[in-house]
Amino acid sequence: MSKKLIELRHITKRFGDLTVLDDFNFYINENEFITLLGPSGCGKTTCLRLIGGFETPDAGEIVFDGKVINDLEPNQRLINTCFQKYALFPHLDVFDNVAFGLKLKKIAKEEITARVKATLKLVKLEGFEKRSITTLSGGQQQRVAIARAIVNRPKVLLLDEPLGALDLKLRQEMQYELKEMQKTLGITFVYVTHDQEEALTMSDTIVIMNEGEILQIGTPEDIYNEPKNRFVANFIGESNIFDGIMHEDYTVEFCGKKFACVDKGFAENEPVDVVIRPEDFDFAPPSKAKIVGVVDSLTFKGVHYEINVLVSGREYTIHTTKYREIGDRVGLAVDPQNIHVMKKEHR
Amino acid sequence: MKKRLLRNRYLKAIGGILTGITFVSLYLPIIMILILSINDSSRGYAWEGLTFKWYLRLFTDDIMREPIVNTVSIAILSTIISTILGTIFAIGIHSLEKKHRIRMMIMNNVPVVNPDIVTGISLMIIFSILSFTLGFGTVLIAHIFFSLPYVVLNVIPKLKRLDPNLYEAALDLGCSRFGGVWRVVLPNISTGILTGALIAFTMSIDDFVITYFTSGNEYMNVSTWLYAALAREGRSSLTPVAYAYNTIIFLMTIVIIVFVNLKKERKERTA
Numbered sequence: 001m002s003k004k005l006i007e008l009r010h011i012t013k014r015f016g017d018l019t020v021l022d023d024f025n026f027y028i029n030e031n032e033f034i035t036l037l038g039p040s041g042c043g044k045t046t047c048l049r050l051i052g053g054f055e056t057p058d059a060g061e062i063v064f065d066g067k068v069i070n071d072l073e074p075n076q077r078l079i080n081t082c083f084q085k086y087a088l089f090p091h092l093d094v095f096d097n098v099a100f101g102l103k104l105k106k107i108a109k110e111e112i113t114a115r116v117k118a119t120l121k122l123v124k125l126e127g128f129e130k131r132s133i134t135t136l137s138g139g140q141q142q143r144v145a146i147a148r149a150i151v152n153r154p155k156v157l158l159l160d161e162p163l164g165a166l167d168l169k170l171r172q173e174m175q176y177e178l179k180e181m182q183k184t185l186g187i188t189f190v191y192v193t194h195d196q197e198e199a200l201t202m203s204d205t206i207v208i209m210n211e212g213e214i215l216q217i218g219t220p221e222d223i224y225n226e227p228k229n230r231f232v233a234n235f236i237g238e239s240n241i242f243d244g245i246m247h248e249d250y251t252v253e254f255c256g257k258k259f260a261c262v263d264k265g266f267a268e269n270e271p272v273d274v275v276i277r278p279e280d281f282d283f284a285p286p287s288k289a290k291i292v293g294v295v296d297s298l299t300f301k302g303v304h305y306e307i308n309v310l311v312s313g314r315e316y317t318i319h320t321t322k323y324r325e326i327g328d329r330v331g332l333a334v335d336p337q338n339i340h341v342m343k344k345e346h347r
Numbered sequence: 348m349k350k351r352l353l354r355n356r357y358l359k360a361i362g363g364i365l366t367g368i369t370f371v372s373l374y375l376p377i378i379m380i381l382i383l384s385i386n387d388s389s390r391g392y393a394w395e396g397l398t399f400k401w402y403l404r405l406f407t408d409d410i411m412r413e414p415i416v417n418t419v420s421i422a423i424l425s426t427i428i429s430t431i432l433g434t435i436f437a438i439g440i441h442s443l444e445k446k447h448r449i450r451m452m453i454m455n456n457v458p459v460v461n462p463d464i465v466t467g468i469s470l471m472i473i474f475s476i477l478s479f480t481l482g483f484g485t486v487l488i489a490h491i492f493f494s495l496p497y498v499v500l501n502v503i504p505k506l507k508r509l510d511p512n513l514y515e516a517a518l519d520l521g522c523s524r525f526g527g528v529w530r531v532v533l534p535n536i537s538t539g540i541l542t543g544a545l546i547a548f549t550m551s552i553d554d555f556v557i558t559y560f561t562s563g564n565e566y567m568n569v570s571t572w573l574y575a576a577l578a579r580e581g582r583s584s585l586t587p588v589a590y591a592y593n594t595i596i597f598l599m600t601i602v603i604i605v606f607v608n609l610k611k612e613r614k615e616r617t618a
Contacts, residue, residue, distance in 0.1 A: 073518065073523070073524075074515070075519070080519055081516070087513050087515070087516040089513065089531055090535060100530075101521050149519075152520065
């Protein structure tokens with residue numbers, strides 16, 4: 001297995017009376033693409049700033065490569081950051097922005113030029129050396145910011161919602177390119193975003209955060225298919241969440257019906273949350289289906305239709321390629337392995 | 348319709364007249380000084396032909412050389428020192444927490460609105476309590492004291508507009524804290540520093556009241572020297588050389604103002 005590069009141990013961070021991170025623990029493996037995902041204000045940026053050295057924890061240890069680095073200044077860490085609004089130096093041109101870190105390291109001029117050129121090529125900005133920062137588009141500025149960080153060959157690159165300001169098309173393109181870059185360069189990426197789709201597309205590991213706590217850590221597949229609780233299920237993708245009762249292993253009741261499922265290990269008659277993804281519902285003949293309802297609304301989404309089915313006063317959201325008229329009576333079926341049973345949150 | 352047009356024309360005419368009066372009352376005195384400075388008459392206001400000899404005498408006459416040298420050297424020194432200190436203060440104040448920052452700005456603004464005469468007399472009292480000999484040193488300290496807040500006032504807005512991540516990016520890329528300020532913060536607030544310096548310079552060069560109270564009997568800048576000459580011998584003592592000096596100072600101020608405004612405009616266009 002790959003080795004732990006960064007570890008956060010029992011980190012607590014307060015701003016005044018507000019506790020942003022409370023006894024926070026997780027680690028980052030070498031060469032991993034890890035994403036901190038959560039709604040705004042959940043502490044993900046603070047977490048990144050702690051690793052970068054722009055904040056100091058009130059308690060706990062930040063370990064880098066086996067050494068505690070709590071008291072190291074940002075310039076003493078083998079970590080570079082790509083800031084949310086790029087933070088490019090407006091008084092310098094593209095070349096000098098990218099060369100900034102190398103010049104400070106007193107590297108020979110020829111080598112600086114060579115490395116800057118190579119990096120600009122990597123981010124597809126060849127020939128932009130003498131351009132002023134203010135004349136660049138958002139996407140180009142983004143690339144300069146990435147180039148400025150990776151030209152220093154850091155062990156870790158921290159990215160704080162780097163694609164937030166870009167339009168959808170460009171964002172998707174950059175997602176792909178970032179992932180490619182991470183693979184070719186062999187740099188550990190720590191990525192912060194509130195965009196769940198971005199997180200699912202790019203990450204090796206996702207850390208789901210809310211209110212300064214980690215809710216779940218896992219691969220994108222794990223988190224999507226086996227969300228640990230209601231919040232994660234809601235945050236990652238769209239979900240139908242029902243209150244249910246786990247009668248015994250492999251049998252769950254919700255919406256007044258009993259269903260076979262693949263979950264076990266709950267107490268007898270334990271109240272649970274049941275998650276069913278919109279794409280996991282299938283239409284069935286109303287005579288045979290356990291759930292029967294009426295099509296309430298229908299939206300064309302390109303690849304699929306989003307259909308809301310009203311079942312005894314409750315709306316079910318379904319993604320399907322099949323067309324149904326509004327007002328149609330439909331039956332709904334779901335495979336046992338697509339019924340996800342989760343423990344109720346105790347709050 | 349026609350009536351309205353007529354009324355508009357009257358309003359326009361009245362507006363024009365008022366504007367004219369305003370400009371005349373603002374600039375007539377300056378134009379008078381300018382004319383007197385090129386008038387070939389050593390006494391009285393009658394026109395006796397064009398000359399530039401007063402400008403020449405400004406540099407050759409012994410009588411005014413000392414006050415001019417004093418004025419200019421105080422202005423240059425106090426500008427340099429107050430600009431450096433003011434920039435450091437501004438960066439410090441800006442990085443404070445909001446509550447403390449507002450308090451510091453109020454403290455900074457008090458000397459700005461304080462009447463010169465109060466500043467002058469209180470500085471004089473402090474200097475005599477500390478038993479400083481009034482002269483070059485005390486005038487320099489006084490000038491630094493009153494121009495410093497203007498530098499702070501001009502630098503702070505630039506710092507506010509600066510993306511706070513810029514400084515962090517500099518640290519991130521390997522700068523020390525001081526290196527980050529030097530390489531990234533200063534170049535991006537340079538227009539504010541320059542404006543502050545120019546204002547400090549003009550404030551110093553045309554100051555009378557504070558200099559009067561802090562300079563003692565021996566040390567004089569141009570304005571206190573002129574005042575002393577007037578008090579001693581009446582208006583007839585006002586040599587046209589003084590007019591020439593005033594004209595030069597006025598032109599310098601104009602150049603500085605135009606420069607500052609052009610710079611500002613260009614910045615706004617690119618931003």
